[in-house]
Amino acid sequence: MIQIDKYSKKYKIALERRKSPQFVSMLDSELKSSEWVAQLAACQLSLDNITKAADFETKENAIKSLFNQLYEKITAPGLDAFIGWIGSLTTSKNGENIKAFKKFLKDNYDSYADDIEKILSAKEVVSKIDEKSIFGKLISNFGNKIKKIVTEFIDNNTFENEIDGLLKQLKNEYEGVSSISELNYTSVKDLYTAEQKQDNTIDFYSDIFEQARKKFQSMDVQKGEDKNTNYFTIIRNRVTSLTKSISYLVNSGVAKNNDMNIKALFLKFQKEMPIVEDDYLQSLKEFITKDWESFLIKYETIKTFYSSPILNIPSSNYDGLKSGSNISNLILNYTKLYNEGSIRIVPSISASDMKNQLAKKAKSIKDMNDEAAKIMQSVNEEFTDFIEKYENQKEMLEKSTDNDASLKDNYDSIYGQDGSLDNLRNGITECLSDGCNFFNTLANQSIFQMIELMKTTTEKFEETLKLTGLQAPMEWLDSLPDLMNLTESDIDEKKIKLLLSKGLIKLEIKKTYN
Structure with a gap:
């Protein structure tokens, strides 16, 4: 059956x-x-x-x-x-x-x-x-x-x-x-996204793409893959890795940079990029997101420094400041570093040597910039203290010049709108605040101009006070403590009357008997 x-x-x-x-x-x-x-x-x-x-x-x-x-x-x-x-x-x-x-x-x-x-x-x-x-x-x-x-x-x-x-x-x-x-693609370009295919700068990376392609031909288990991984999964991983490598490189934006030195250095550094644990993709990612980004910061530091104007300002311009000697030393250091010149991009130099030179030069500039920031802060505080000192005497001078039209212009030149103190405040904001370039401030002589404002403020204040006839009484008053018991020998009737008439002092009488 x-x-x-x-x-x-x-x-x-x-x-x-x-x-x-x-x-x-x-x-x-x-x-x-x-x-x-x-x-x-x-x-x-x-x-x-x-x-x-x-x-x-x-x-x-x-x-x-x-x-x-x-x-x-x-x-x-x-x-x-x-x-x-x-x-x-x-x-x-x-x-x-x-x-x-x-x-x-x-x-x-x-x-x-x-x-x-x-x-x-x-x-x-x-x-x-x-x-x-x-x-x-x-x-x-x-x-x-x-x-x-x-x-x-x-x-x-x-x-x-x-x-x-x-x-x-x-x-x-x-x-x-x-x-x-x-696996049927016969050109790396076949892996491009639609957006990448429209990028007319992408050919800049062609040699690197080819280098990456060759790196992803191995069936050996790599970092992050289990030793029991299927072969077809390994192949898919290699395809994905090449695609990601393309994206990492394109997204770096180097091809769109107009600075030819940056392009040349990128190609040089990438060519000598160390492959860690035979993991090309991770090594490339680390190179772009860490090493290259770090290099760009150093490169831009150097480039910005050498594009700034050279300072040729006599150090005597800063004698009116407590930080004057520090500024003079800063200018000397600046000039020396500037005259040393920038880094030369030489094809024969290895990537390692080039990185060391860049790091050394960038550190010198950074250290100097840090010192400049400290000095700028000190100068800021010195001007601020000066303004505060004269603001504290504003009421006194105002009372001293009260009802004296001939002295009104003097008072306004210090305390009025667009007066010397006003201009000093503007100078602090525009030249000595966070984000300001202290070297540019020095180069355009803004500090010197602010020192001159300090001098004219002091001179105008003393001149005005002298014209009021109150200079001697004020000097006498300033020599006394804020609160004291007067004896007969301390009394200067003329000075006291003048100070009382301007409302600059107040007398209190206390009986010593019942």
Whole structure:
């Protein structure tokens, strides 16, 4: 009796193989041959002539024999192709195991037919990847990994127990690789995003892109990958890494920079970039986000310094300030550093030496700028204290000049709108506040002008006070403590009357008797 389930399964497998794109033409020609047509006709005729039970059994066996022949013929191309491929992959000399493997598959083809078909289909896709693929070496290295797997499998005398694992691994690997469309790209430009394709400066990175492409052809497990990572996952990681490398480089913005020195240095530094733990992507990311950004800060520090005007101001201009000697020393240091000149970009110098020179020069400038900031703060405080001192005497001078029109202009020249104190405040805001460039302040002689304002303020104040006739009384008053008991010898009637008349003092009388 025919085993319906067994033959139904084989029938479905045969139909699937019959439609296989790889073998459909060959099978069509084979199955339409006169030999098979004749056997089928004879079988149909014999079925029509069955007259007794014994004939049925004989005809049933003939039908099973014909089906098995057809099944083997239909499935043979896939099986032969698979075995042939396995044989071509292995470097093993173990021919007996290869024969045993073929017999095992033939006898158990029903169980493995689906996996084998999927492997062959996916392998066919991989084999058609353009030979000029930018990942050609990566694909070749993948093939070498598969060869190693197959060779170890064939050499294992217990391979019959491991066939399920092998077929599953081959199916997963080849289906995974066949799904990676980027493997068909023949130019790095194929990996560009739509926006990157519109960037007319992107060719600046071409050599670096090519360098990165070569770095991502290895199948060796890299940092961040598990040692049991599937090969197709490793390949996908390499494709992703190259794509990310392109984005990191483009987003650095170097290509759009108009400073040719920056472009030249970027190419030089990147070319000599150390690869840490064989991790090119992470090393590139670290280089761009840390090393390069740090370099740019140093470079801009140097560039900004040497684009500023040279200072040729006599140190005597600052004699009116407590920080005057510090300013003079700062100018000397500035001039010396300025005359040393900027860093020369010499192609023959190694990236390491260039970085050291830049770091040294940038540090010298930074140290000087830090010192300048401290001095500027001191000067700011000195001018602020000066303003506060004269603001504290504003009421006194105002009372002293009260009702004296001839002295009003003098008073206003100090305390009025756009007076000397007003101009000093503006000078502090514009030249000595946070964010101001102290060297520019020195170069345009703003400090000198503010020192002159201090001098004119002091002179005008003393002149005005003298004209009021209160200079001597005020000097006498200033020589006394804020609160005291007067004796007869302390009393200067004329001075006291004058001070009282201007409201500059107040007398309190206390009786010493009841």
